Amino acid sequence: MKKSLLLLAFAVVATVGNVKAQTTWDFSSAAWPIISGETAKVKNNLALVPGPETVVNFGAVEANTATFSDGYSASKRFKLNGGGYTSTGVNTTPTQRYIYFKANGNSSITIWYKNGGAGDRTLYIGTGTAVLASKTYSNSQDGIIYTYDYAGPARDIYIYGDQSLNIYKITATNVGNTVLGVNDVKKDMKATVYTNGNKVVVSNLESKNTEVNVFNANGSLVKSMTTSTDANFELSTKGLYIVNLKSQAGEKSVKVLIR
Incomplete structure (x- = not known):
């Protein structure tokens, strides 16, 4: 009987704890x-x-x-x-x-x-x-x-x-x-992203340590870098890409096409 009461008391405490946790x-x-x-x-x-x-x-x-x-x-x-x-x-x-x-x-x-x-x-x-x-x-x-x-x-x-x-x-x-x-307090960036042949060009950066992440059409990350100056890099595979820029100046995502 005592064991049953202890188990019941434990169950009640556990239930109350779960309710409070919501x-x-x-x-x-x-x-x-x-x-x-x-x-x-x-x-x-x-x-x-x-x-x-x-x-x-x-x-x-x-x-x-x-x-x-x-x-x-x-x-x-x-x-x-x-x-x-x-x-x-x-x-x-x-x-x-x-x-x-x-x-x-x-x-x-x-x-x-x-x-x-x-x-x-x-x-x-x-x-x-x-x-x-x-x-x-x-x-x-x-x-x-x-x-x-x-x-x-x-x-x-x-x-x-x-x-x-x-x-x-x-x-x-x-x-x-x-x-x-x-x-999470974002501003629109002035930076620009465009392609030149098989190169992606990032320019007009306003802030140091700009994170550049490139995703393919399937959402997979294919390139990641950090730059404090205008930069360019090659993408060897043709297709559609999303270039995401993030820095203290804000965040921006741009769709580019490598032909």
């Missing part, structure tokens, strides 16, 4: 008032990153009613208002319109959301440089509840879409202290 971002709550857009910041321990200064409608919270299959009823929604990367970017690396939080390790993540328009749209959960999970959904009328169980070391967990998505609620376990990264 963080909820409910965009219908008073913690998320109606707003037309957000600047880069950490709000309610959730990092909000619009990206370039030209993005002004990311993070809009507006009145909207929705009921989900688990019975959750929402009265407001958080709008990404666009994809997490540009037409010249890659889906592994969000550069705009993304959110993230710090996970202290293994974390169970659930997102209640709707597509922001018609057609197939994809929700991504990633590390900032790699996709951990994705969900493609075509119905913009009915909401979806998507759960992903992250298993790994402590890191920031990124959430974004390939197009506009409307998020109603997020829950996650084992959440730490979210800190906005220096590179």
Whole structure:
């Protein structure tokens, strides 16, 4: 009997601990008032990153009613208002319109959301440089509840879409202290990237130690370098490439073609 009581007490404590370990971002709550857009910041321990200064409608919270299959009823929604990367970017690396939080390790993540328009749209959960999970959904009328169980070391967990998505609620376990990264306050760069034959030319750099990463059409990294001056390099294989530049001056991705 005593052993059974001890086991029951342990189970109750474990259950309470698990409940306490869950963080909820409910965009219908008073913690998320109606707003037309957000600047880069950490709000309610959730990092909000619009990206370039030209993005002004990311993070809009507006009145909207929705009921989900688990019975959750929402009265407001958080709008990404666009994809997490540009037409010249890659889906592994969000550069705009993304959110993230710090996970202290293994974390169970659930997102209640709707597509922001018609057609197939994809929700991504990633590390900032790699996709951990994705969900493609075509119905913009009915909401979806998507759960992903992250298993790994402590890191920031990124959430974004390939197009506009409307998020109603997020829950996650084992959440730490979210800190906005220096590179998340982005500016548009003046640097230019173009091709000359089989060479890629990078010019008009404004900052020292500019990171240059080149990805092929499949999203694989084919070249990485750091430069403080104008530079050029050869790509021996013909095809389409994405050149990503990152420095204190900002970040920029450019699509180039080697013929």
